[in-house]
Amino acid sequence: MRVLITGGTGFIGAEVVRQLVAEGGHDITVFHVSGSQRRLADVADRVTLIRGDVGNISHVLDAVKTARPQAIFHLGAILSTASDLDPSAAMHANVNGTFNVLEAARILDVPQVLFASSIGTYGLGMTGPHIDDLTVQRPLSFYGTAKLFGEGAGNFYRHRYGLDFRGIRFPGICGPGVRTPGAAQFHSWVVEECAKGRPYTIEVAPHTRVPIVYVRDAAAGVLALARAPRERLVQFNYLINGVPPTPSAEQLADAVRARVPGARIDFRVDPQRQAFIDRLMKPVDDRFAREEWGWNPAYDTDAMLDDFLAELAAHPQRYPD
Template sequence: KVLITGGLGQLGVGLAKLLRMRFGKYNVILSDIRKPPNHVYQSGPFIYSDILDYKNLREIVVNNRITWLIHYSALLSAVGEANVSLARDVNITGLHNVLDIAVEHGLRLFIPSTIGAFGSSSPRNPTPDLCIQRPRTIYGVSKVHAELMGEYYHHRFGLDFRCLRYPGIISADSQPGGGTTDYAVQMFHDAVKTSTFVCNLRPDTRLPMMFIEDCLRATLEVLEAPAEILSMRTYNISAMSFTPEELIREIRRHLPDLQVTYKIDPVRQAIADSWPMILDDASARSDWGWKHDYGLPELVQTMLNFTGSDSRMSQAN
């Protein structure tokens, strides 16, 4: 049985759908501290869970006989800089609770890490799995901490810890909140809705990105991989890298009227400039056969089909 924390963020509902197809509707529980929209209630079990409340979390794990925990609760990069102490609580104290509960109850624990776990002293093109990691955001620092703590608990206590460093994730039916790569998601919604877009990153800012379907499939694959084929516990995964300029060019092939202006956000720009441009995911590809399906043209085609056909998706965050 699977519990997903932070289930109402960009990835939780989609992951629950994928896991429910595989393991059955009632074997995957979504949780969050917010009230979900009706379609989430209707699609399967949802439970209130505050990762800062250790007893509440333990009760849920015990009462529901949870065996896999997917820990999606976190404040992302830009929003974390705006609220460092909350980010520290959620991303670090919350992680400690989850680690203790996972060890105590023998859970398999998945934690997403990110390209944000690297910093300007890391090699940026490409960025290997193992290199210097000195991020300068609370988000990045908390994710390096999560990687190291998970690996430490694995070696010390036998915790079955699995971790992927996600690139920026592009999704159609869910909105990200407060990230640096989120400009790309917003560009699709605005291109379809108003044909105008104000970009908060410079046109030549190259960042690794991935379509949500690839990201969720990678997550399921690493969760299901037999332990003996995992030579590491924290893997880079990658699909494509693009700049705002390149994304605009590709979208204009479908929507030639798209108008873009630039209003650079210095906080986000500084963050993006310290992140990888290209993520080297050779280990994921060789250890457990990772392979992405979506490159830039497929991503744009799919996103425009989606955003154009469903009005729910054009809601900005």
């Protein structure tokens, strides 16, 4: 398969690239804005790297012309907290960038676009006991608003132009090398900080549960959705979650302590962060993804932590401070 991956040097994108490289037989082009390629350093000779700005339509068109992809995995974006701090930059990258990808696919006859959306598209009006693909989407953040635009624009291109558009709504994603602040990042930071011998303060209450998925499962989900028979898909935009049950912050801390001798973890609640999580983070029902394209995450909490720590130990150069 010929595939173009925006954000391919980033957190999710690099793992998707690595999984495709491991499979073999793919022509992979990575479109990225960052100068850092450390996540892909050992496979860089097996992919094509194109540096550009997804918010610039000329850059996107040139990349698509070069790659001639059968699919675009649009994973590049400014993340949640950074988007809300600078809506103008997020408008350029996350709204205009998604539009540019869709337009390039239309103009240059790319059959498929897979879009990384977010649980952040949910917000006001969540009255049920859980979130699923039928829950009303009324985001409170600019990041979530931009992602909701992407879903809606993709659906328009699917209906109007026949584009095979598919979206995957990620919850919090846990894994090594997370650097951008966000509501759910404590899952990643408590593991990495303790593994590096530093103390970590979790800024939510011990009972707090935030839906998460391990980064390897998240990347595998991208590939599984991209490969699913089109005729089986009804929702087209899918919410996913990791292996249940979702651990509480205290359970996660205890699991880290059990694996990292001398881990120093405490709790100090940030009222604003806690209120945000309490208002928005409900249990996730991902039955549509499971039923329509076989979503089946492999990493429960124990397996996630074991692999996370093993990855940090084996490849510290990928995850510098």
